[in-house]
Amino acid sequence: xxxxxxxxxxxxxxxxxxxxxxxxxxxxxxxxxxxxxxxxxxxxxxxxxxxxxxxxxxxxxxxxxxxxxxxxxxxxxxxxxxxxxxxxxxxxxxxxxxxxxxxxxxxxxxxxxxxxxxxxxxxxxxxxxxxxxxxxxxxxxxxxxxxxxxxxxxxxxxxxxxxxxxxxxxxxxxxxxxxxxxxxxxxxxxxxxxxxxxxxxxxx
Numbered sequence: 001x002x003x004x005x006x007x008x009x010x011x012x013x014x015x016x017x018x019x020x021x022x023x024x025x026x027x028x029x030x031x032x033x034x035x036x037x038x039x040x041x042x043x044x045x046x047x048x049x050x051x052x053x054x055x056x057x058x059x060x061x062x063x064x065x066x067x068x069x070x071x072x073x074x075x076x077x078x079x080x081x082x083x084x085x086x087x088x089x090x091x092x093x094x095x096x097x098x099x100x101x102x103x104x105x106x107x108x109x110x111x112x113x114x115x116x117x118x119x120x121x122x123x124x125x126x127x128x129x130x131x132x133x134x135x136x137x138x139x140x141x142x143x144x145x146x147x148x149x150x151x152x153x154x155x156x157x158x159x160x161x162x163x164x165x166x167x168x169x170x171x172x173x174x175x176x177x178x179x180x181x182x183x184x185x186x187x188x189x190x191x192x193x194x195x196x197x198x199x200x201x202x203x204x
Contacts, residue, residue, distance in 0.1 A: 008069050015073055018048040026050065028104070032097065039093050041081055046097050049074070053105045057114050067115035074098070075120050 005013075022029050028050055036043040056066045063069075078098070082091040099117070106113045 007063055007065075008072075011063075011066065011069050012073055015048065015052050015070075018052055019044070020047040020051050022047050022050065028101065031101070031104070035093070035097050039081075039090060042090070042093050042097060045077055045081065046101055049098065049101055050105070053102070053111070053115070057111060060114070068118075070115060071118045074102075075118075 022032065032043065032046055035046065052070065056070050060066050078085075078094055082094050085091045102117050105111055106115065106117075
């Protein structure tokens with residue numbers, strides 16, 4: 001039993017089968033004049049877009065993603081009809097007629113820019129974005145490592161200074177105590193000598 005098609009697949013099939021013959025009263029007849037002689041495929045897509053864009057706006061209440069689907073559908077058509085933009089002449093026709101028509105449609109008072117045109121990222125843009133992301137990550141990692149080493153060296157230097165200061169302070173205190181002890185001992189020895197001499201003279 002085949003699974004039911006998604007809303008996007010149903011819309012794509014509907015739009016692919018859309019055939020529109022512009023009436024002479026259409027506001028876009030003069031704009032598209034001569035395109036059918038240059039490229040009939042692009043002409044047919046452009047004529048279909050005049051109705052698909054309007055119908056999609058009316059259906060957006062039932063399908064909130066219809067604008068996204070419409071952009072995707074049109075981007076797929078562009079990729080196919082312009083040989084992925086490798087065909088310069090077809091790409092020029094597409095931009096001059098299909099893309100310009102989209103701008104005119106969204107500028108209509110009734111449309112009021114309800115669906116903006118979105119283009120897929122080109123391979124060059126994708127590669128550039130990937131390279132930029134990798135470069136940014138590398139720079140961040142470098143600064144993290146650099147700052148870590150700097151902070152580490154700072155703490156090591158501070159600890160070393162504290163240790164040296166402590167050792168110097170201990171030496172200073174030790175030398176001070178030894179000096180005081182020697183002076184005190186010398187003083188006592190001198191006093192004893194004086195006292196002994198005094199007693200000797202007294203009892204002699």
